[in-house]
Amino acid sequence: MPPEEEHHIAVRLDKLLADRGMTLTELAGRVGVTIVNLSILKNGRARAIRFSTLSAICRELDCQPGDLLVHDP
Amino acid sequence: MAKPPASIRTLEGITWAGAGLALLGIAFCLYQIFDGSDVGTRHVIVNPYLTATGADDPAPVPTGPPGTVRLVTSSFDRTLAVIDPDLSQRFLLLLPELLLTIMLGAVAVVLLQLIRTFREGDPFIPANARRLAVIGVLLLGIAFLPRVEVLSLNMLLSGTPLENVGIQNSEDFYWALFVGFTVLALAEVFRQGSRLRSDTQGLV
Numbered sequence: 001m002p003p004e005e006e007h008h009i010a011v012r013l014d015k016l017l018a019d020r021g022m023t024l025t026e027l028a029g030r031v032g033v034t035i036v037n038l039s040i041l042k043n044g045r046a047r048a049i050r051f052s053t054l055s056a057i058c059r060e061l062d063c064q065p066g067d068l069l070v071h072d073p
Numbered sequence: 074m075a076k077p078p079a080s081i082r083t084l085e086g087i088t089w090a091g092a093g094l095a096l097l098g099i100a101f102c103l104y105q106i107f108d109g110s111d112v113g114t115r116h117v118i119v120n121p122y123l124t125a126t127g128a129d130d131p132a133p134v135p136t137g138p139p140g141t142v143r144l145v146t147s148s149f150d151r152t153l154a155v156i157d158p159d160l161s162q163r164f165l166l167l168l169p170e171l172l173l174t175i176m177l178g179a180v181a182v183v184l185l186q187l188i189r190t191f192r193e194g195d196p197f198i199p200a201n202a203r204r205l206a207v208i209g210v211l212l213l214g215i216a217f218l219p220r221v222e223v224l225s226l227n228m229l230l231s232g233t234p235l236e237n238v239g240i241q242n243s244e245d246f247y248w249a250l251f252v253g254f255t256v257l258a259l260a261e262v263f264r265q266g267s268r269l270r271s272d273t274q275g276l277v
Contacts (some may be wrong), residue, residue, distance in 0.1 A: 011076065033277065037277045038277070040275065040277055042277045045275065046275050046276070046277040047272075047274065047275030047276065048272075048273075048275060048276040048277070049276070050277065051277050053277055
């Protein structure tokens, strides 16, 4: 595999979930993404996110994309 | 680990057989080089037009009314025999076959490594793109074997009465040029495929 490209995007999914008192499993069920993939996203190991996934997460967590993803140089 | 599909097992079996045949071919060539037999032979083509002059035109150009057919090259086929050849002559006689079997054997070995990844269900990896590129280059190398054959014939016949008879190599490997470039194109497909796959890994 080629070396992973460096990026400085941090995912704040754990904070959003904690603020709303929602579990990862519950969110996974609501947005139709596997818990494995959501866990990858939450732990910052995702390399890309589909607009459809982002949109579904924002819908379920009632937030904006900027609340979920921040640039962290 | 789940049993691979029959198609992959068949492919693997055929490739193993090919590798085995190549190994036998190499062993046979080496045996012929070192066994010390009295006569070494090679199939060649004698082209009298190469050395013909106007005065001693060696063979009439075959002509006939439209619709007739005639075998025009069969009379040019010859077997070059070297009586009581020494080691270097045996080597030169068998060099093209030896190189061909070595290259085909190498292709089979690389192909086996490639097929192993099919068994693992993970063929679109950069290593396979490299393997296909190696196979492509080997096949292109096979296309150049007639040049080696010409060179070895020239060395064999140098200083002999047959030096200027117009003996040519009997085989060409144009197919290898075509197949080699095709496999190189396939290697590029694999390289881009593995890049695309790597792009989608980690996509949520």
